[in-house]
Every structure is written in structure tokens, then in C-alpha cells.
Amino acid sequence: MRINTVQPIKRVSAWGLLMLATLLAATAQACEICRKAYFDAMEAAPKASALHPEARVVEYRLSISEQTLSPAGQPTQALTINGGTPGPVLRFREGDVARITVVNGLADDSTSLHWHGLLVPNLQDGVPVVTTPVIGPGQSRTFEFLIRQNGTYWYHSHTGHQEQRGVYGAIVIEPKEVEKLADHDQVVILGDWTNEHPAEVQRSLLRGSDWYSYRKGTAQSLIGAYQAGKLKEYLDGQKSLVPPMDLSDVAYDAFLMNGQRRLQLPGKPGEKVRVRLINAGAASYFYLDAAAGPLRIISADGQDVVPFEQKRLLIGPAETYDVLLTVPASGSWELRSTAQDGSGSVSAWIGEGSPHEAAPPPKPDRYGMSAYLSSILDQIDPEPGAQEPERPISPYAKLRAAKPHAVAASHRELTLKLTGDMIRYEWSFDGLDPREAEAIKVKEGETIRLRLVNNSMMHHPIHFHGHFFRLVDAADKDPATSPLKHTVDVPPMSVRTIEFTADEGQGDWLIHCHLLYHHITGMVRTIRVTGADGAEPPHPAATHAMATTYAWGQAAFTNASATGYATIQSGRDNLYVRWEEGLRRGDGHEREISYQRYLDTRLSLVAGYRFGNLDGDRDGPFAGAAFRLPYFVDLGLTQQSGGETRAALAKSLQLTDRLSLDLSYRYGRRTHASTAADLRYLLTKDLSLTAGYSSDFGAGAGILIRF
Numbered sequence: 001m002r003i004n005t006v007q008p009i010k011r012v013s014a015w016g017l018l019m020l021a022t023l024l025a026a027t028a029q030a031c032e033i034c035r036k037a038y039f040d041a042m043e044a045a046p047k048a049s050a051l052h053p054e055a056r057v058v059e060y061r062l063s064i065s066e067q068t069l070s071p072a073g074q075p076t077q078a079l080t081i082n083g084g085t086p087g088p089v090l091r092f093r094e095g096d097v098a099r100i101t102v103v104n105g106l107a108d109d110s111t112s113l114h115w116h117g118l119l120v121p122n123l124q125d126g127v128p129v130v131t132t133p134v135i136g137p138g139q140s141r142t143f144e145f146l147i148r149q150n151g152t153y154w155y156h157s158h159t160g161h162q163e164q165r166g167v168y169g170a171i172v173i174e175p176k177e178v179e180k181l182a183d184h185d186q187v188v189i190l191g192d193w194t195n196e197h198p199a200e201v202q203r204s205l206l207r208g209s210d211w212y213s214y215r216k217g218t219a220q221s222l223i224g225a226y227q228a229g230k231l232k233e234y235l236d237g238q239k240s241l242v243p244p245m246d247l248s249d250v251a252y253d254a255f256l257m258n259g260q261r262r263l264q265l266p267g268k269p270g271e272k273v274r275v276r277l278i279n280a281g282a283a284s285y286f287y288l289d290a291a292a293g294p295l296r297i298i299s300a301d302g303q304d305v306v307p308f309e310q311k312r313l314l315i316g317p318a319e320t321y322d323v324l325l326t327v328p329a330s331g332s333w334e335l336r337s338t339a340q341d342g343s344g345s346v347s348a349w350i351g352e353g354s355p356h357e358a359a360p361p362p363k364p365d366r367y368g369m370s371a372y373l374s375s376i377l378d379q380i381d382p383e384p385g386a387q388e389p390e391r392p393i394s395p396y397a398k399l400r401a402a403k404p405h406a407v408a409a410s411h412r413e414l415t416l417k418l419t420g421d422m423i424r425y426e427w428s429f430d431g432l433d434p435r436e437a438e439a440i441k442v443k444e445g446e447t448i449r450l451r452l453v454n455n456s457m458m459h460h461p462i463h464f465h466g467h468f469f470r471l472v473d474a475a476d477k478d479p480a481t482s483p484l485k486h487t488v489d490v491p492p493m494s495v496r497t498i499e500f501t502a503d504e505g506q507g508d509w510l511i512h513c514h515l516l517y518h519h520i521t522g523m524v525r526t527i528r529v530t531g532a533d534g535a536e537p538p539h540p541a542a543t544h545a546m547a548t549t550y551a552w553g554q555a556a557f558t559n560a561s562a563t564g565y566a567t568i569q570s571g572r573d574n575l576y577v578r579w580e581e582g583l584r585r586g587d588g589h590e591r592e593i594s595y596q597r598y599l600d601t602r603l604s605l606v607a608g609y610r611f612g613n614l615d616g617d618r619d620g621p622f623a624g625a626a627f628r629l630p631y632f633v634d635l636g637l638t639q640q641s642g643g644e645t646r647a648a649l650a651k652s653l654q655l656t657d658r659l660s661l662d663l664s665y666r667y668g669r670r671t672h673a674s675t676a677a678d679l680r681y682l683l684t685k686d687l688s689l690t691a692g693y694s695s696d697f698g699a700g701a702g703i704l705i706r707f
Contacts, residue, residue: 065105072254087169122507151302161198182274215251230367247341304402399483408447439541560700616670
């Protein structure tokens with residue numbers, strides 16, 4: 001008698017999976033219930049106005065809605081605050097209680113506002129789910145907190161791409177005892193604007209399009225490197241798998257000051273103007289130049305500094321600087337803001353009469369990577385008496401706090417690596433998806449010295465919520481006057497060290513890159529401040545992982561074949577559909593559906609099912625791995641059922657700004673060798689001309705469509 005044990009095992013497995021799924025769902029629901037109870041308990045605590053009854057209460061109402069505006073001269077859908085972008089300037093005096101009601105007038109999206117640089121209770125920080133409840137469509141929320149500082153700050157949405165679409169504004173806080181430093185006090189908010197929906201920009205970056213680099217004139221190519229005399233440097237970068245350095249990922253339609261493409265500031269000859277500069281750009285660093293002479297910097301990130309002069313100021317996204325300008329005797333004088341990548345500028349003018357233009361910075365050398373990295377190292381550790389370069393980095397070496405501050409006697413050291421894959425456009429800390437990374441736990445009152453190691457070829461402005469940190473310089477003879485900031489630029493291939501004390505309350509606080517498209521793909525981490533005894537809040541630390549699932553593909557149609565692929569990408573995972581179809585009589589086809597898991601920037605695992613009738617081809621499942629070799633050559637090794645062992649090599653060569661050459665070689669145990677070479681000529685973001693030869697389908701010419 002034979003006993004069949006297979007069916008019961010299947011039942012147990014199915015029941016086990018059902019129970020596991022139920023347990024996970026119940027756990028997730030319990031976490032949300034626990035988090036809501038935690039939020040509700042904090043909401044029930046006495047408000048700032050009750051805790052400080054002597055304080056003046058300053059109220060604002062901010063309504064977020066969608067409207068048609070033309071920031072770049074073309075009507076487009078923008079998000080506005082009280083009908084405009086930027087939103088109104090919120091003005092307070094140190095010691096006030098701020099009471100701000102945020103009304104979500106969006107029909108189908110939640111929203112949020114974060115008070116960037118302000119010292120506020122954790123519940124009021126404005127990061128949805130992490131610190132503050134979501135403000136759903138048609139809902140409102142009232143924030144209330146004591147104003148404990150003075151200076152120039154700003155606010156912006158922390159939901160999806162809303163900041164890029166216009167949800168931001170300035171905050172100006174006067175000290176308790178006002179000292180008049182200037183005749184005029186002006187806020188200038190720098191912004192970058194794209195007429196594309198930012199979600200489409202994100203998708204374009206994820207699919208690896210070079211369209212934005214082409215539009216800006218910053219694309220690198222083999223022939224371009226040769227013509228510039230930088231072919232060896234270009235090839236060395238390719239060999240080392242170092243992608244071309246990019247000073248900005250996005251090609252913008254306009255750069256703005258206070259939402260305008262030209263700004264007029266008040267000022268008569270001899271008067272002083274205090275300009276409160278705020279970089280609210282989603283992805284742009286700016287150089288500031290003044291025709292009237294050097295910028296006299298008096299504050300950085302809202303903190304007073306010992307005044308100093310800077311010929312040209314680099315301001316990173318999320319940073320603020322206060323500068324003093326003196327209006328010359330006659331004429332109109334330009335304050336120019338130029339995008340770091342040289343792709344555009346915007347200006348404010350002071351005074352009236354004949355225009356005096358500011359000298360713009362020189363254009364970046366698109367092939368001068370080594371020279372630029374050397375310049376960065378020289379500026380981080382400058383020689384005594386070194387002159388200010390034409391394209392300076394942030395002036396941190398000159399920043400000194402106007403008033404000495406306390407310096408901790410001891411600290412714990414941690415390191416965060418700023419990592420990214422430019423090919424797949426995935427950014428992270430330590431190579432971890434924020435959903436994979438555990439929160440960094442810090443005890444209340446503990447001091448952390450954090451090394452930020454940038455292993456990428458891009459600048460990253462790193463912002464820490466709810467705290468100020470001290471910029472640490474090992475050679476600093478007076479740490480008590482080292483600058484205090486809330487955002488720090490970490491240049492390519494460099495290290496910045498910051499130090500903070502967790503003394504702003506328990507809870508989860510974000511640290512993240514303020515380049516919006518980097519933040520969204522994963523360069524974000526939660527720092528959980530526990531009790532002094534290590535006791536944690538009763539709910540798990542939340543991540544600020546935003547929606548990163550995008551779909552795209554491309555299809556080439558020639559008189560010989562139809563080839564292409566489509567993919568859905570989410571974090572480390574891609575689901576692919578690929579096809580090759582011959583169009584001549586007797587031609588075959590090959591199609592695949594596969595799942596690819598990226599373990600790191602150079603290695604991924606793949607499994608799928610292949611359908612084909614090319615010579616020796618057959619249907620069946622396959623599995624294998626893909627490797628990124630030097631010179632950005634892609635190697636794939638797979639084993640298919642039925643004995644088809646296959647190796648494939650692929651390389652794309654950018655010959656000129658518009659012209660590229662795609663080469664591929666494939667060898668299978670049953671299908672033997674197959675080669676292809678295709679020239680692509682870029683016409684638009686979504687369309688190229690293509691012509692080439694395939695050993696499977698012959699020569700052909702046609703079009704390539706990206707979608």
C-alpha cells in the first residue's frame with residue numbers, strides 16, 4: 001500500500017502561507033494602530049500657546065491647491081500656496097508662538113509641510129508618517145510651536161514631488177532685540193522649474209536617458225573627449241566604472257527668483273540691502289555673483305557668522321545665506337544666480353539707470369573631472385593665502401560662528417556612505433534601500449560625530465531634521481566657533497564630518513539628500529532618538545520611502561526586425577519583457593519574461609522564461625547572473641532548461657552628443673553566435689533614428705521609440 005504524502009504537504013504549505021500573510025497584515029495593522037495612538041497621545045499634550053501663555057501668537061493659514069501658471073512662459077499645472085508659488089513669507093519674532101493651519105485643497109493627493117531648519121517638537125516637524133500624520137485631500141492640520149531662534153529659514157512639502165511643483169516658501173524670524181543692519185530687508189528664493197511633470201522627470205532619470213545632458217550641452221562622448229584632448233581621462237573613467245560627473249541631473253525650463261524670471265529689488269544709492277538667499281531648487285546648486293562687488297556674508301543657515309566677503313558664492317539646495325549689498329552711486333546693478341552646470345541663470349537688479357552686469361562663472365569643463373576633483377580637495381584643505389577659484393565650492397572654511405557655542409567633551413563616531421548607481425539612478429546611504437536599513441539609534445543627550453563619505457561623482461546636500469550640527473575640522477583651533485548648520489554640501493569623492501547632540505526631543509528624525517530626485521529613490525535614513533536609557537517609542541521606526549515604482553521601455557522598428565523591452569522597476573527589482581522579431585520570410589523570434597534582482601551596482605541575479613524559434617532555440621525557463629565589467633560592458637550568463645548555456649556581452653558607445661553605437665555579442669551552446677551593431681541618432685527625448693545589422697535578421701533601418 002502506497003501512502004501519498006504530497007497533497008497534505010501542499011495543504012500545510014498553503015495554510016502556512018495564508019497564516020504568514022495574515023500575521024504580516026495584522027502586524028502591519030497593529031503598527032499603524034500603535035503609531036496612531038502615539039500621535040494621538042502627543043496631539044493631546046498641551047500646545048505651545050498653553051505652555052507659554054505670555055508669548056505672542058502669530059497665525060497663518062496656508063492653502064495648497066493646483067492651478068495653471070506660467071513660471072517658464074508656458075502654461076502648466078503648478079501647485080500653489082494661497083494662490084501663488086512661492087507661498088507667503090512667514091514672519092515671526094523669537095519668542096512668538098507660531099500657529100499655522102495647512103489646508104489641503106488637492107482633490108486626489110495628500111500633502112505636508114516641513115519647517116526646514118526650525119527647532120520644533122518632533123510631532124510638528126511635518127514629515128508624513130515619520131513624525132506627523134498625513135494631511136489627506138480636503139483635510140487640514142494646525143501646527144503650533146514656540147519660535148526658539150532667529151534667522152532665515154524656509155518651508156516646503158515633504159510629499160512626493162510637490163516641492164518641485166511649487167510648494168515652498170520663506171520663513172523670516174527677527175531676534176528679540178532687532179538690530180538694524182540694512183535699509184532694506186529682502187527675501188530671494190531661488191528655484192528651478194520644469195514644465196514636465198516631476199514624476200515624468202523621475203521616470204526619465206530611472207530609464208537612463210541622456211536627453212537632459214544633451215539639452216544642457218553637458219553630455220560626454222568618445223569623439224567629444226578626443227576633440228577636447230581628454231580621451232585618456234575619458235577612457236580611464238570608463239575603465240574604472242566611474243560615470244561622467246554631472247552637476248545636475250535635470251534640464252530645467254527656467255530658473256526663478258521669488259517665482260519670477262527677473263526680479264527688481266529696492267535700493268537707492270548708498271543704501272544697504274540685506275538679501276536673504278534661500279535655495280529652494282529641487283536639484284540645482286547656484287553660483288551667486290554681484291556686479292556691485294563681493295558679497296558680504298553675515299549669516300549661514302539662519303546662524304549669524306563673523307562677516308566676511310566672498311567674490312562668488314556656491315549655495316546648495318536647502319541652504320540659506322544672508323548677504324549685505326551696498327547700492328552704488330548710479331545705475332542698475334545685477335545680482336546673478338547661475339546654475340552650477342552652466343545651463344541657465346536668473347537675476348535680480350538693484351537701483352535704476354544704466355545696467356551693470358555681474359560677471360558669470362566660467363562654464364564647467366565637461367571632461368575636466370580630474371581637474372575639478374583636485375580643485376575640490378585643494379579647497380577643502382586650502383593652502384594659506386590661496387586665491388578664491390573661479391568655480392568655488394561652499395565657503396565653509398571661512399564660516400565662523402558669531403557667538404561661541406558649547407562643544408561636547410565626548411562623542412560616538414558613525415559613518416554614512418553616500419552611494420549611488422547612475423546607470424539605474426538609485427541613490428542610498430551605505431548601498432541600502434531605506435526599507436532595508438534599520439534606524440540609527442541615538443540616546444537622548446548623546447553626541448554623535450558623523451562622517452559623510454561621498455563615493456559618487458555628484459554633490460549631495462545632506463539635511464538633518466530638527467537639529468543643528470557643527471561642521472568638524474580636525475585642524476580647527478577653536479571648535480567653539482566652528483559653524484552650525486542644518487544642511488551641508490558634500491562634494492564628489494570627499495568627506496564632511498558633522499557633530500550633533502540629540503537634545504531636541506525623542507522620536508524619529510530624518511537625515512537625507514536634499515536633491516529631491518535622489519531623496520525619492522532612497523538617499524534617506526531615519527535617526528531614532530531614544531530615551532537616555534535606550535527606551536524607544538512604542539511603534540517601529542518609519543521610513544520615508546516614497547513611491548519608486550516606475551515603468552518604461554523602448555521599441556525599435558526597422559524594415560528587418562522589431563526589437564525592444566519594457567520594464568517595471570521598484571528599488572532593487574526589475575520585471576522585464578524583451579522581444580526580437582524578424583520581419584522577413586523565414587525569420588524567427590525570441591521573447592523573454594524575466595525578473596532581475598540587483599545585489600549591488602555590478603552584480604544582479606536573473607530568472608525567467610524564454611520563448612524562441614531561432615536556430616537551435618527552444619522554450620524553457622532560465623536563470624543566471626549579470627555583471628557590469630570595466631568600460632561599462634554588460635555580461636550576462638544564463639542556463640536554460642534543455643541545455644542552452646548562454647553568454648552575452650553588450651556595450652553602448654556614445655560617439656557624439658546625438659550619435660551612439662550599440663554593440664552586442666551572444667553565444668549559446670545550441671543557438672551558437674549572434675552579433676548586432678546599431679547606430680542611434682537622437683532626435684527628441686522619445687525618438688531616435690536607427691540603422692544597423694544583426695546576424696539573425698540582417699540589415700535594417702527605421703525608428704526607435706522610448707516610452
